[in-house]
Amino acid sequence: MHMKPETLYAEFFGMSERPFTLLPDPTFLYWSKAHRNAYTILDYGIFSRAPITVVTGEIGSGKTTLVQHLLKNTDEQITIGLISNAQGGRGELLQWVLNALSVDVPNDSTYVQKFQTLQDFLIAEYAADRRVVLIFDEAQNLSVEGLEELRMLTNINANKDELIQLILVGQPELRDVIRSPNMKQLAQRVAASFHIPAMDAENVAQYIRHRLKSVGGDGDEFTDGACQMAHEQTGGVPRLVNQLCDIAMVYAWSKEQKTVTEDTLNSVLNDGLFFAATMGTEETDAT
Known part of the structure; x- marks a missing residue:
């Protein structure tokens, strides 16, 4: 007898599907007090126009599920891009950002051309009264150079308004990196943060x-x-x-x-x- 993985024992217990699947699924999100607080911080970060918002938690604490819930419930006036497990040096991260925002650039573009293309896109979104938010999941995998490049992105502004907001989601070591002495300028841009405990x-x-x-x-x-x-x-x-x-x-x-x-x-x-x-x-x- 062949059974689909999602049903397996479910029928025996009178259930529509397995209740403990391992894939992140917003429909199963259990709103513990900590998860409510984490989501409130994410929400606050977006709507207060925080340059950088940081949410950390142990492996398997439900961070990605929270991110997916945020993606499903984001205001239509916000252009949002998700980047998972981004790695690489200078220039590569910028390409990840452009891809996440569905901004096309020629394959042979230089770093300066890519940066100018991103800046033009952000200014156009701003002119259309739209905000741009980038979410980096598994952000602890970013190098120090990558984090510094992200900080530089938050310097792009118009009329003193932020043109791009960053949400960094990752494991606890992300906090340690941001708090390190050489990341002082980045830490100063973190306006909201929360750690999800077990x-x-x-x-x-x-x-x-x-x-x-x-x-x-x-x-x-x-x-x-x-x-x-x-x-x-x-x-x-x-x-x-x-x-x-x-x-x-x-x-x-x-x-x-x-x-x-x-x-x-x-x-x-x-x-x-x-x-x-x-x-x-x-x-x-x-x-």
């Missing part, structure tokens, strides 16, 4: 029940003890909670049990299928 035990339980209900479950498919254990094993990192809970539901399904208990989770752990149980969260994939 969830506590209560939030993990609420998160699990939220995901279950989002796909038609009643939220009681996991016992209180199982939720507590999920927090202990994952440290409250959403992506790790998803990994563990997804495997646990497969186990429950294979045993035709409608409820995931501590015994179910112990079976998963004893069989060595939840690799993150023996790793630091820094070794897991990013959300």
